[in-house]
Amino acid sequence: MNIRNGLKMKIIILFMLTTNYPNIIFSQTWNAYSNDSLRSTMYPRRSLFGLSISPYIVNKAKATRISGAYQPNTIYGNGFEAGPDYHLQINNSYFIIIGLHGGAAATNYKLFISGSDFNPSIGGNVNENGQNAEWAYYMSVPIWIQKRWFAGSNGFWNVVAGENVRFYPLRYSRFGVGQNYPDVNGNEIRVLEIDATMGNNLRPWLNYNLGGGYSLTLRNHNYLQCNLVGNFSNKKIIDGTYQINVTSKPQSTGTFSANLSYVGLSFSYTATGANKRLRKIYEEKMKASN
Numbered sequence: 001m002n003i004r005n006g007l008k009m010k011i012i013i014l015f016m017l018t019t020n021y022p023n024i025i026f027s028q029t030w031n032a033y034s035n036d037s038l039r040s041t042m043y044p045r046r047s048l049f050g051l052s053i054s055p056y057i058v059n060k061a062k063a064t065r066i067s068g069a070y071q072p073n074t075i076y077g078n079g080f081e082a083g084p085d086y087h088l089q090i091n092n093s094y095f096i097i098i099g100l101h102g103g104a105a106a107t108n109y110k111l112f113i114s115g116s117d118f119n120p121s122i123g124g125n126v127n128e129n130g131q132n133a134e135w136a137y138y139m140s141v142p143i144w145i146q147k148r149w150f151a152g153s154n155g156f157w158n159v160v161a162g163e164n165v166r167f168y169p170l171r172y173s174r175f176g177v178g179q180n181y182p183d184v185n186g187n188e189i190r191v192l193e194i195d196a197t198m199g200n201n202l203r204p205w206l207n208y209n210l211g212g213g214y215s216l217t218l219r220n221h222n223y224l225q226c227n228l229v230g231n232f233s234n235k236k237i238i239d240g241t242y243q244i245n246v247t248s249k250p251q252s253t254g255t256f257s258a259n260l261s262y263v264g265l266s267f268s269y270t271a272t273g274a275n276k277r278l279r280k281i282y283e284e285k286m287k288a289s290n
């Protein structure tokens with residue numbers, strides 16, 4: 001019985017060594033590299049592909065009063081951009097990133113006028129509370145340079161800077177807002193009217209980007225990145241005028257415009273193919289040892 005038990009124990013030990021041998025060798029192969037050589041293995045000079053998703057806060061539109069006592073109060077809007085990215089490595093510290101994204105940015109406003117300002121009264125208050133967002137849809141091609149500072153083998157800090165070529169797919173579209181209110185006599189009053197256009201005559205325009213954050217290396221040696229990114233533009237993509245009419249008061253007029261600049265977060269996932277290359281190194285070492 002003791003002989004049989006001893007034989008079984010030897011078989012179990014042999015089985016465990018056999019099944020774990022690749023992992024042991026793989027770990028030894030991993031540990032044999034310095035951080036620099038490991039990064040060279042994980043991120044060779046080749047193109048990489050990823051996917052990024054960016055929720056953001058759109059800058060307020062600009063309403064500039066020309067006449068009268070009233071004007072709309074512009075507010076921040078929401079936006080979203082997503083698409084694939086192409087990463088071209090220059091060296092271990094620098095990458096060029098080119099994307100092809102689609103996005104949407106909202107412009108919104110608030111307006112409050114007391115009903116007592118109207119004569120005759122409208123029987124209530126004008127209270128437009130930001131429920132009438134207008135959306136602009138666009139294509140975007142970011143072209144960035146990324147600088148990396150590695151923090152061991154767990155990830156790296158990075159900064160990005162560059163340009164973002166945007167394109168609105170229509171020559172122009174109408175950005176129109178009109179709000180009517182009835183007075184106590186049943187007459188409709190056109191209290192607010194924004195008459196503007198959205199677009200750039202089918203011409204691309206430049207935005208400028210700056211950001212930074214951290215990239216975490218995952219167990220499969222791909223990386224997940226979170227950056228804070230700012231998009232800056234001086235191009236008026238929405239441009240027009242507004243009018244506010246309050247009975248018994250002079251008409252209020254002004255200009256209304258928006259450049260759709262934003263600040264937001266960018267989440268990206270990039271496949272490095274490092275597992276496949278490390279496995280190939282392991283197989284080559286196994287062949288060489290045989």
